[in-house]
Amino acid sequence: MVLERDDDVRTDHRGAVRDPHDAGTSAPTAGGALHWAPLHHPGHTGRFAAITAEIAADPPDAFVVDVSVEVTLLVRLLGVPVVVMTQPGARDDDPHRLAWRIADAVVAPWPAGRYDPLGRDLHEVGGISRFDGRPRAGAPVPGRVLVLGGGAADEGTGTDDPDGVPGAGSTTWHHLGGHAPWAEDPWPAICAAEVVVSAAGQNAVADLAAAGARAIVVAQDRPFDEQRATAEALGRAGLAVVVPAWPSRDEWPGLLQRARALDPDWSRWRVAGAAARAADVIAAVAARATPAAVPTPASGGAA
Secondary structure, three states, X not given: OOOOOOOOOEEOOOOOEEOOOOHHHHOOOOOXXXXXXXXXXXXXXXXXXXXXXXXXXXXXXOEEEEOOHHHHHHHHHOXXXXXXXXXXXXXXXXXXXXXXXXXXXXXXXXXXXXXXXXXXXXXXXXXXXXXXXXXXXXXXXXXXXXXXXXXXXXXOOOOOOOOOOOOOOOOEEEEEOOOOOOOOOOHHHHHHEEEEEEEOOHHHHHHHHHHOXXXXXXXXXOHHHHHHHHHHHHHHHOOOEEEOOOOOHHHXXXXXXXXXXXXXXXXXXXXXXXXXHHHHHHHHHHHOOOOOOOOOOOOOOOO
């Protein structure tokens, strides 16, 4: 099922134009109690109606919510157990606290102890990567740098020319995603790179860990400082060279030299088995939806 967008300008059933970003007319945060619930927006209404209809038609034993506080509240109000997938960062605001309080479980896709849990009862399962357990696709090629787009790396070096960065010598630049071609399977390209340049999203970091990559991680601006928290954890653990913003041209030679000198112990990110550990949490919540059968009284005459 593809849900409707709730962040675009729409015309409602009265013909009025609804801009969800207009705080004066849409009040999307409901006075700070929520993160995003714009008033009178047909897309927002359609999204929640679709979720409600699906639950009513086929009630699940558990519902997994990817971050959204509003969906967490909706599902729990419908009487369905909720597992929330959370993200790092400063998530101690009122909406997050409410969502975590009513959730049956909160799953964190990072290794235990990497972030301040703020008193939360988290299931820190490790980084979840689709490449967990996949054999490496060859050895890194000396001088090869892979820039993974779709984020801060979209700013890029602006060229694939090996001389595009001053002092980079024989470095060859390759790009995937963002403004460059996308690949259904980036694994061979990640494994072939001597250094990978990536944003600090949870999926990207887990993929770097699965490949045992030497990496330069550029923290993007994200709500609640999600990527900055991840980048800081990587830097403290010595798993990657971390920079707060896209480097200037004269910074690249030194950063590449530092990245090549890394010997990261990515096993500390606990990618191995992380998806299975998350599935175990979800299964445990779902299992509670089926109470133990009431024993049938034994047949026979009265004593």
